[in-house]
Amino acid sequence: MPPTDLLGLERRSIRSRLGAVLQEPGEQRPSKATAKSEARNATIGAWQARWQATSKAAWTGCVVPDLGRWLGRTVPWVPLTFHMAQALTGHGCFQWYLHRMGMATSPRCWQCADDSDTAEHTLFQCVYWEGFREALTSRLGHRPNTIDVSDIIYGPVFETLPLDPIDKQAVLIEAEEVFKLFYRMVENILTTKEDEERRRQAAERPPNSPN
Ligand SMILES: [Zn+2]
Structure with missing residues (x-):
């Protein structure tokens, strides 16, 4: 809205x-x-x-740069899940963000020791999560990256769709499949990452402390 x-x-x-x-x-x-x-x-x-x-929305501006296309998207209008919202805003279980908010001691990635664990690092660069990218990688024919996100979440531009109804349907189905694979990748990476983060924090806590 x-x-x-x-x-x-x-x-x-x-x-x-x-x-x-x-x-x-x-x-x-x-x-x-x-x-x-x-x-x-x-x-x-x-x-x-x-x-x-708005510089605060720098990452979102990067992946959702065109509001007109976002509002006119040709992929299913599914509600943003909690994890998808984290992926698109960069506000979530990313050490870079947590560090900036004063909730982590360092912006470093726990999984690979990279200096800066941003949403982009977690979703597309960190080698630790490579297995979760496989399905999308083989569907796209290349490793997914930040530049792919806008096309995936908007779907093809309506005006460029084939006129032939069968061809058009095929393009839309392909876009929907890619979109679902992207959603699944984001869900899997962020769910697993949060689990690991919880376990890590529990292990760091002194044995007698509450929670
Ligand atoms: Zn990493």
């Missing part, structure tokens, strides 16, 4: 366009549907500009 203030502006702009006093003879007010869809496009444009300007 776009931010509330932008939605407020959008509603006001629709109202003022529909209620505007006509200046020219023969001038017509836009239809309600046109005014609504034009206002929504303006909202998405403003939202995207804001998104790109």
Whole structure:
């Protein structure tokens, strides 16, 4: 959902366009549907500009750089799971993030001792998780990387889909399969990583401490 203030502006702009006093003879007010869809496009444009300007969302901006495509995606509109949200925002079980938030002593990766355990490192670079990437790697024909994420989560651009219904269906099914493999990879890596993190923390705790 776009931010509330932008939605407020959008509603006001629709109202003022529909209620505007006509200046020219023969001038017509836009239809309600046109005014609504034009206002929504303006909202998405403003939202995207804001998104790109927000350094806090740097990782998300990297993988979801095009809000228009995100909202018009051709893969199934499944709700973001807890882990998928972590993967797309970079806010989760990543030592780099935990360290920045004061919840870890170092940004170092526990699995491979890399200096910086970011979402990108965990999902695409850390050798420790290589086995979890295999299915997606063989489907894509290459190791998945950050650049692949936007195509995977948006699906093919609607306008570029084949006109032939059977070809079109094949492209959409392929996109859905890749999308499911990506979801599964993210779930598997992050679930396992959290389990390992819990075990590691429990092992570090003095024997008599609570929890
Ligand atoms: Zn690592």
